[in-house]
Amino acid sequence: MLNELLHKNPFENDDTVEKILSRLVEELQVMLSEDAIVTTMIFDEAKQSLSPGPGYESFPDIYVEKVKNLPLGVGGCGIAAKEKRIVVCEDIHKDKAWVPFLDLANNAGVRAVWSIPIYYREKIYGTFAIYHPYPYTPTEMDIRLSILMSKHAVTAFTFLRKQELESMYQLISEHAKDIIAMSSPEGVVQYVNPAVTDILGYSQSEIIGNDFTQFISPEDIDTIRGYHGENNYPEPSLSKEFRVVAKDGRQIWLETVAKPVLDEYGQLNKIISTSRDISERRESEEALVNSEKLTAVGQLAAGVAHEIRNPLTSLKGFLQLIQIQGGANPEYYAIMASELERIELISNEMLVLAKPQAKFMNNVDMVEVLKNVVFLLDSQALILNIEVKLEVHESLMLACVESEMKQVFINLLKNAFEAMPRGGVVTIRLRETAKSVFVEFEDQGVGISPEKLQELGKPFFTTKEKGTGLGLLVTNKIIKNHHGKLEYESELNKGTTARITLDKRNQGAGDVTHAAVIAE
Numbered sequence: 001m002l003n004e005l006l007h008k009n010p011f012e013n014d015d016t017v018e019k020i021l022s023r024l025v026e027e028l029q030v031m032l033s034e035d036a037i038v039t040t041m042i043f044d045e046a047k048q049s050l051s052p053g054p055g056y057e058s059f060p061d062i063y064v065e066k067v068k069n070l071p072l073g074v075g076g077c078g079i080a081a082k083e084k085r086i087v088v089c090e091d092i093h094k095d096k097a098w099v100p101f102l103d104l105a106n107n108a109g110v111r112a113v114w115s116i117p118i119y120y121r122e123k124i125y126g127t128f129a130i131y132h133p134y135p136y137t138p139t140e141m142d143i144r145l146s147i148l149m150s151k152h153a154v155t156a157f158t159f160l161r162k163q164e165l166e167s168m169y170q171l172i173s174e175h176a177k178d179i180i181a182m183s184s185p186e187g188v189v190q191y192v193n194p195a196v197t198d199i200l201g202y203s204q205s206e207i208i209g210n211d212f213t214q215f216i217s218p219e220d221i222d223t224i225r226g227y228h229g230e231n232n233y234p235e236p237s238l239s240k241e242f243r244v245v246a247k248d249g250r251q252i253w254l255e256t257v258a259k260p261v262l263d264e265y266g267q268l269n270k271i272i273s274t275s276r277d278i279s280e281r282r283e284s285e286e287a288l289v290n291s292e293k294l295t296a297v298g299q300l301a302a303g304v305a306h307e308i309r310n311p312l313t314s315l316k317g318f319l320q321l322i323q324i325q326g327g328a329n330p331e332y333y334a335i336m337a338s339e340l341e342r343i344e345l346i347s348n349e350m351l352v353l354a355k356p357q358a359k360f361m362n363n364v365d366m367v368e369v370l371k372n373v374v375f376l377l378d379s380q381a382l383i384l385n386i387e388v389k390l391e392v393h394e395s396l397m398l399a400c401v402e403s404e405m406k407q408v409f410i411n412l413l414k415n416a417f418e419a420m421p422r423g424g425v426v427t428i429r430l431r432e433t434a435k436s437v438f439v440e441f442e443d444q445g446v447g448i449s450p451e452k453l454q455e456l457g458k459p460f461f462t463t464k465e466k467g468t469g470l471g472l473l474v475t476n477k478i479i480k481n482h483h484g485k486l487e488y489e490s491e492l493n494k495g496t497t498a499r500i501t502l503d504k505r506n507q508g509a510g511d512v513t514h515a516a517v518i519a520e
Helices: 002-006 017-031 061-066 075-083 096-108 140-175 195-200 218-227 279-325 330-354 366-383 402-418 471-481
Strands: 037-044 049-052 087-089 112-120 123-132 179-183 189-192 238-245 251-262 268-277 362-365 386-391 397-400 424-432 436-442 484-491 495-503
Touching (some): 017 123, 075 123, 087 096, 112 140, 123 140, 362 402, 397 402
Antiparallel strands (some): 037 049, 436 495, 484 495
């Protein structure tokens, strides 16, 4: 009998908790003595109480009402559920736990009962209770049958819960606005929800079964290489931003969070990913970067005009000399050429900042970039009685978007100037280790309090009277897109150091342009 029950499938397609318990009650009722009454109670997790389930149909209504919402620890079933153990009462008249229910039990014609908890891994689902009309000591077979039924009930509950969760997840997936996908370790899409049609225009069947990289914009293929193809998946999740070519040819920016599913051996089994369309956000960020870039150019205009005026004065003077002398001294030509080169350099630097640039990362000499930035702001530094010291190597190559890195350096150098209304020294240091490149801007300004230091870089937070708080926001965004970070050290009335750390491991080798375009 036990062997037959052990191998019996307790589930049917349209099962509910009540149906399964009713079936188990009937089966247990047949196996026990004829005068035994098998009942169940179901645990309500929200109320933390038990209520009558299948099996109580033959009990008086007053008894059923009395044991509704039975607290844990009260009565035989309450104690069994709370302590997760079998509670045997061979005679209700001699058991203190049954004192509150004695009259009800007498009216119902029951005298003995044993209660078996239905639980799994400390989670309680309910109880079985087997009543007898006279004092009764359950046999070993009674207990074994009851325990077996309890295990069947646990299996049924967990089965139903799994079905409910699967249905819920399916419902969420089918109606989610973001793309939810499941892929193999090699990147082959095994499932994708209908949102892929709304966002990219492809049907589910056009995506499933294909390597998702074939839909990625060629410029961003390198960005998503970390998602798959490795036997081990060291990170709990990865977040990436990249472009996908939609069915109509448009390029859609997606922000994708991929989470690994590992097998029992710790090897990558599947990848679950959620992707959101961030095209509008990227356009807003790009507009903000360009706006700040033009603001920086406008603020530099006065200083640049002064820089250009000096060589123009020299050129006009030498032209007048040539006109008066009726000829030119060869030395004049060398000086004039030098002055013209100076004007050309200033003009080019302004164009690099103001003109929209393709966001390709090239190997750039960071020393030259810093020297050009200092050159641009040199006039402003003189007016403010500020000396700029450069502590740099002869050359240091790094892959970056040159115009954006210049914008970062200009922002930080201007911030240092504004922190020193009475003048002083700004020291710019450039150094490198095997893994990183560090650029520091140290001023001798008023400093920043610890409270305000924590707020730097947040939208619209500024320490300036007429600032917008967007300059550092853009600066942080550019540095982040270059796989770096910006940190500050400051002391009131002593100065501030802004330190940029750039990861060399994300840089390319050689002098070629990278295939990947950096994010704005």
